[in-house]
Amino acid sequence: MALRKTCLVTGCSAGGVGAAFAEAFKNKGYHVFATARSPSKIPQTLHEASNVTVLALDVTSTESIASALEEVKKKTNKLDVLVNNAGLGLNMPGLDTSLEEAKKLFDLNFFGALAMMQAFGPMLVAAKGCVVNNSSVGGVFNFPFSSIYNASKAALIHGGETWRLEMAPLGVRVMTLVTGGIATNFFVNMQTLIFPENSYYKPIKDIIEDNPEENPYGMKPEVFAQDVLSRVEKGANGKQWVGGGASIGRFGLWLMPQGAIVSLTSSQS
Template sequence: MSKGSVLITGCSDGGAGSALVMAFQSEGYRVFASSRNLKTMSKIEDLPNVKLLQLDVTKTEDIRTATEVVREETNGTLTFLINCAARNYFMPLLDQDIEAGKALYDTNVWGPLAVTQAFAPLLIKAKGTVVFITSLSGYLNVPYQGTFAASKRSEEIMAETLRLELAPFHVKVLSVVTGAIKTMGQTHFDDWKLPEGSLYTPVESTIRDRARGQEGAPRMETADYAKRVVSEIIKGKSGKFWYGASAGVVKFGATWLPTSWMDSGVQIKTGLDVLVEQNK
C-alpha cells in the first residue's frame, strides 16, 4: 500500500526530477513522473509504482490531461506536487533576445504556476504540499545568467506568496533553493553562440564552457540531493530549504556579506577581467 501520491514535472533522465522520482518511489509513494517527451524518461519507466505522463508545463491541454489522469487514479487527491521542470539559459543581458526570454519565463515561472493551479483541488483534498525547485542563481549576480536567475527568483517569490495564500486550505508550500548538482550534462548548449556584433565576442568560448557546466564549480551527486530533499518534504517542511553544492555558503553570503564581496566571487573565470583589460 502506497504512502501517498506524488506528481513530479521535469523528469528527464539524468536530472533532478528523475532522481526525485527514484527517491520517492523507494519511500513507498505512488509517483506520477512527467516530461515533455516520454522517451526522455527511460531510466524510470520500469520502476514499480511509477506512471509516466507527457506533460509540457507550457501547454494547457497537457496540464489538463495530466490532472485528469491523477484525479482518476488517486480518488481526487495528491499528496505532493513537485515543480521541477525548468530550462537553463546563458546569455549576456545586452544580447538577450526578448522573445526567448519570455519563452524561458513560460517554462520557469508561468508553467509551475499553471500546474499548481490545476492540481490545487487535489492538494487541498489531501492537505498536501507544493514544492518549487528553485536555484541559488536567484541570489547571485552571476554574469550571463541574468534572465535565468531572474526567472527562478520570480518563481520563488510566487512560491513564498502561495505559502501564505494556501495556508487557510491546509496546503504547505516549500521552496528548495538548489545548489549545483551533477546531471548528464548540458548538451543542448553545444551549439551555443553569441549574436553577431556582441560586445562579449572576445570571451565567447568562456561563456560557452560555463553554459556546458564546465566552469569547474563543485557539484553534488544528484541521488544524494534527491534523498535529502525527499526526506525534508516527507517530514512536512515548508518555507525555504537550501540544499546542494555551495548552498550554505551562498545563503550566508547573500544574508551577511557586502554585495561587493559576493560580486568579486561570482566574476571569477567569467572572462569579465579580459573585457576590462581590453576596454581600458
C-alpha cells in the same frame, strides 16, 4: 482510488534531478506520476515500477497539463506532493537575448510551475499536500550572462514564498528549493543563443559558452533528492537551501558585504 501517498514530478528525463526525485519518492512507497515532454526519456526503471505512472507533460502547454490532470484523476482524487522541477538554463548577455527566447524561459521556469499549481490545486488542498518548487541559487546571486535564467528563478523564489502564505490557510505547504550544485548535465545541456554580429561580447563569446562539464560543487542527484524527500516528510516549509555549496552561499549572503558578493559572483563567470 489510491490509498498510498501520491507525488507528481515534472521534468523526469534520465540523468536529471527530476528522475532522482521520482526514484526517491517511489522507493519511499509513494505512487509517483513521473512526467516529461518525451516519456521515452524517462528512465526504464520508472517505466517498469508498479507504483509509477509515466505521463507525457509539457508544463508550457495548457492542453498538455489538462490531459495529464485527467490521467492522474483516474488513479487518485488527491495529490500529496507536486514537485515543479521542469526547467532550463540559459547563458547569454541581456543585451543579446531576444525577448522571444526570454519569454519562453519564463514560460517554462516560472509560469509552468504556476500553471501546474493552479491545475492541481484542488487535489493538493484535498490532500493537505505540499508543493516543491525547484529554484536555484541563481535566483539569489547575480551570476553574469545568466540574467534571464537568474530572473526566472528569482521570480520562482518570490512567487513561491508568496504562494506559501496564500496556501497556508488551505493546509498546503509550499517549499521553494534554493538549489546549489547538482552533478547532472545541466551545464552541458544549457542553451546558448547565437550572438548577433554587432554584440559587444563577441570577443569573449568562447568564455561565455564554456559551460563546465562537471560542477565543482556538484552533489549527487540521488543524495539531493533524498534530502528534499526527508524535508517533505518532516513538514518543512518555505525556502530550503539545498545542494552542493548552498549552505555556504546562504552563510555568505548573510555574512559578506554586498560588494564582496558582487566580486565573488563576477569571478565565477
